[in-house]
Amino acid sequence: MESTFDLERYLNNSQKVETRDLDFSRVRDYPITPQEIRCLSYMMDVEAHTVMYFKALLRTCAARDPEVLAFMSCWAYEEFFHGRAIRQFLEAAGVHVDAARVDHVRRQRSWRERIEESGAALLCHVVRDFQAVYLAWGAIQELSASEAYSVMARRTKNPILSELLQRMVKDERRHFAFYFNKARPLLRSRPAQVATGVILRRFWTPVGDGVKNDADVRWTMRYIFGDHEGMEIVRRIDECISKLPGMAWFNLMSRMREEMVGAAAGPGLGGPVLVRQGNNILG
Ligand SMILES: [Fe+2]
Ligand SMILES: [Fe+2]
Secondary structure: OOOOOOHHHHHHHOOOOOOOOOOHHHHHHOOOOHHHHHHHHHHHHHHHHHHHHHHHHHOOHHHHOHHHHHHHHHHHHHHHHHHHHHHHHHHHOOOEEOOOHHHHHHHHOOHHHHHHHHHHHHHHHHOOOHHHHHHHHHHHHHHHHHHHHHHHHHHOOOHHHHHHHHHHHHHHHHHHHHHHHHHHHHOOOHHHHHHHHHHHHHHOOOOOEOOEOHHHHHHHHHHHHOOHHHHHHHHHHHHHHOOOOOOOOOOHHHHHHHHHHHOOOOOOOOOOOOOOHHHEEOO
């Protein structure tokens, strides 16, 4: 039996991730590694950039669907607070986050990202089944985010970070459930399957690509998915996405991992981190 997504329930319960009961004054009482700081910085930037995706998506046919529009309104709100919560944690850990960081990240994003943002509205005219593509894409990214936060929550020796990440995992799972369940009926159409297959194979990249530079993307993917457990997780993601109609071929997460883990170039996991003197990041 197919699972469904209860949109009304989601809209009624949507809220910012709760942090008021987390004692951030005790963050420094527990370990936090430079690698965790680098990874959290990446995630903070991606979460904070969500509003830019939202802006681009509002210009597409995706926004014509009232369910998608309602979901996206709450989704962007929740993602903003993920970014904010990570920022609060980092600051409590003694990391200075520049007030202009969001704008700096926005200006640093790749030309491809800019073109994709501004050209997204045109896609609806060129790709008749754009909504299926967008929803399948969203399902992959949300499931990846959920798994990445779970990995970090399990690995960290900082209980406050672990708790914060587990709370965000719950949100990311709900986001995934929406995209996945909304994509499924649309992907029963053969043209939608073809369009989704062609576009994902040609253009899909992991969460954060386009917003962060290549070295950061590679480092983060290796940090999260580089070990044996990571290999099993990317297989699990592929397996889950491949349950969508016409997506049995899906193996892009495993292929991405092979590429990233096998990549000789770029910093290793022990390489330089975004922590500068005085724990300044991205000064
Ligand atoms: Fe998020
Ligand atoms: Fe999300």
